[in-house]
Amino acid sequence: MREAAAIAPDVCPRLPRGVRLVHNEAQGGWVLLAPERVFKADAIAVEVLKRCTGEATFRAIIDDLAQSFAAPRDRILADVTTLLRGLADKKLLEL
Amino acid sequence: MAETGKALHNPLGLLAELTHRCPLGCPYCSNPLALDPRQDELDTPTWARVFAEAAGLGVLQVHLSGGEPGARRDLADLVAAARSAGLYSNLITSAVGITADTLRQLADTGLDHVQISIQDNTPESADRIAGYAGAFARKQALAAEVVRLKIPLTVNAVMHRANIDHLGDMVALALWLGASRVEIAHAQYYGWALKNRAALMPTTDQVKRAAAEVETLRTRHRGEIVIDAVVPDYHARLPKPCVGGWGRRSLNVTPAGKVLPCHAAETIPGLEFWSVREHSLADIWANSPAFNAFRGTAWMREPCRSCARRDVDFGGCRCQAFALTGDARATDPVCHLAPEHDKVAALAAEQHDEPYTYRRM
Numbered sequence: 001m002r003e004a005a006a007i008a009p010d011v012c013p014r015l016p017r018g019v020r021l022v023h024n025e026a027q028g029g030w031v032l033l034a035p036e037r038v039f040k041a042d043a044i045a046v047e048v049l050k051r052c053t054g055e056a057t058f059r060a061i062i063d064d065l066a067q068s069f070a071a072p073r074d075r076i077l078a079d080v081t082t083l084l085r086g087l088a089d090k091k092l093l094e095l
Numbered sequence: 096m097a098e099t100g101k102a103l104h105n106p107l108g109l110l111a112e113l114t115h116r117c118p119l120g121c122p123y124c125s126n127p128l129a130l131d132p133r134q135d136e137l138d139t140p141t142w143a144r145v146f147a148e149a150a151g152l153g154v155l156q157v158h159l160s161g162g163e164p165g166a167r168r169d170l171a172d173l174v175a176a177a178r179s180a181g182l183y184s185n186l187i188t189s190a191v192g193i194t195a196d197t198l199r200q201l202a203d204t205g206l207d208h209v210q211i212s213i214q215d216n217t218p219e220s221a222d223r224i225a226g227y228a229g230a231f232a233r234k235q236a237l238a239a240e241v242v243r244l245k246i247p248l249t250v251n252a253v254m255h256r257a258n259i260d261h262l263g264d265m266v267a268l269a270l271w272l273g274a275s276r277v278e279i280a281h282a283q284y285y286g287w288a289l290k291n292r293a294a295l296m297p298t299t300d301q302v303k304r305a306a307a308e309v310e311t312l313r314t315r316h317r318g319e320i321v322i323d324a325v326v327p328d329y330h331a332r333l334p335k336p337c338v339g340g341w342g343r344r345s346l347n348v349t350p351a352g353k354v355l356p357c358h359a360a361e362t363i364p365g366l367e368f369w370s371v372r373e374h375s376l377a378d379i380w381a382n383s384p385a386f387n388a389f390r391g392t393a394w395m396r397e398p399c400r401s402c403a404r405r406d407v408d409f410g411g412c413r414c415q416a417f418a419l420t421g422d423a424r425a426t427d428p429v430c431h432l433a434p435e436h437d438k439v440a441a442l443a444a445e446q447h448d449e450p451y452t453y454r455r456m
Contacts (some may be wrong), residue, residue: 016275018208018247020183026105026153033183035208035247035276038107038155089318091247091275 004085007058007095013084014054016094021049034092048080052093058084102391103381105153108345109182110160110358111142113173115350117163118191120226120453121214123253123288123295125358126162130456131350139169141371143176145348148376150180154346157182162350165192171200178205185210187251190237191230198237202244209241210249210278215257216264224257226453235272242273249276254305254327255295256446262305266312270320277320279309281327285359285414287454293447302330329443333404334411334427341389341413346380354379356386359414363423389413389423396424398432 007013015021020033021041030041032049041049047068051061062080066073087093115130137145146157157177164170165188177184185208186201198209211234214221218231225231241248250269254262262279269277282288282295297305309324316322328335338345338357347355352370360366367384380386388394392405399410410416411427419428419438426433 016247017245018275020207022155024153024155027107027155031155033155033207035249036156036158036185036210036278091321 004082007081007084009057009059011058011095012054012056013052013058013061014094015049015052016091019092021046032092034090039092044079045083048083052084054094058095104343106149106344106346106380107153107155107339109146109149109154109157110345110347111145111157111173112160112162112347112349112358113142113164113170114162114166116166116456117161117189117454118166118227119163119189119230120455121212121224121253121287122226122291122451122453123255123282124454125283125286125288126454127286127359127361128290130162132456135351136167137348137350137352137371139172139176141352142173143180145371145376146173146177146180146182148371149346150182152377152380155183156185158185158187160187163189163192165189165197170197171204174201174204174206183207188212188237189225189230190234191227193237195237195240198240198244202246206246208247208249210251211238211241212251212253213265213268214253216261216268220258220261224451226451238272238274247276248272248274249278250274251278251280253280253282254297255282256297256301257295259297259301259305262308263312266316266320266322270316275320277322279305279322279324281325283328285362285418287452289418290452292442293445294449294451296329296443296446297327298446299330299443302327328412328415328429329439331429332431334408334415334429336408337412337415337427340409342380342386343390343409346376346386354383354386356389357412357414360385362414363417394424396426398430399426402432 018035022033023030030046032039032041062077066076084093088095114136115126174184184206186206187210190211213234214224221231222228238248252265266277284292309322313322342356347358352372353368355368366388369379369383395410399405411429413423416425416427417423420435428435428439
């Protein structure tokens with residue numbers, strides 16, 4: 001897999017109109033609803049996506065995650081960059 | 096439940112065929128040849144109840160389709176009902192019959208997504224395929240309005256012999272219109288498309304070129320537009336997992352209220368369909384004979400029964416198995432393991448430039 005391009009620290013990631021993160025018991029948890037597609041969101045993705053409000057900067061999101069999960073910031077930065085770039089390529093996130 | 100292979104899943108999607116009325120005459124229309132007349136259509140409160148029951152069953156998305164959903168005067172009320180049921184609403188439209196005013200109302204009501212069909216990359220050809228003069232211009236105008244209102248837009252490009260060589264230009268058009276997603280939807284041979292099969296069937300060379308072009312375009316436009324495409328059925332070696340498995344992921348309500356496992360299910364003789372006029376959606380999903388007819392894997396014969404892919408593609412499409420072999424329990428003949436696979440290859444090689452039989456009421 002190619003390395004995801006860096007995301008600028010002051011970007012405020014957000015779900016675009018037409019993409020919603022919802023919790024649904026019948027479908028067994030969190031799902032991302034998108035145009036004619038439904039994606040199961042795992043626990044990590046949910047923690048990241050809940051923070052993509054369009055208000056928090058990418059830097060703040062990474063800081064918050066590193067602190068909340070007591071994990072190395074570099075590792076979090078790399079993983080979240082890959083996740084968000086992947087979602088943006090699928091038009092599920094605006095960067 | 097594993098023994099019978101009939102474990103009941105929660106459906107994810109509801110295809111609501113609000114009406115069969117449509118101004119266009121596309122020769123590949125997926126509607127049945129016998130269309131429901133206007134006086135038989137479900138009323139607003141019944142649809143609202145169906146949406147609420149669907150959400151209760153676990154359905155997340157409702158696809159408001161038809162016919163042309165814009166032919167329903169109560170479309171905004173229906174979108175509102177879907178919204179208040181908590182469903183993600185998707186409008187599937189020809190764009191002819193939806194005014195800018197109606198669209199604004201729908202946007203205010205909370206419509207989540209719009210899909211507009213495009214027949215080709217030039218007005219002359221597109222309008223000829225749609226059987227409606229001026230359709231192409233109206234589609235462009237509505238697409239612009241969708242984008243202006245910041246509603247995500249999918250362009251649905253139905254591909255067949257007359258336009259498959261324009262695939263690249265159709266994707267370029269979708270980009271220019273501001274779509275975030277384009278579906279390269281090869282005509283599926285049910286309903287009107289089955290009637291027009293030889294007039295629509297692309298050649299094997301065309302299909303190969305199209306597949307290569309999709310790969311090039313995906314790389315070129317990564318991050319700009321999502322390009323969804325699958326190999327067209329008759330040219331494939333493996334069957335499609337039709338509707339994600341019979342009675343497993345989705346259901347379809349006809350304009351008159353019959354609930355079908357897929358839009359073509361009525362072509363299979365002997366199935367008993369229940370109506371939302373007499374039953375709740377939950378009752379229909381769990382107990383209607385049509386939904387249980389091919390649910391799970393117990394109905395399968397060989398080569399499906401012992402196949403490693405039986406839980407992946409579910410034996411392919413029941414309606415296609417019936418249409419091509421006369422037996423709805425047969426392996427979908429698209430599968431290279433099916434005894435009648437040769438038939439599909441022969442049909443894929445059959446091209447006749449006869450005039451289309453346009454879809455009409």
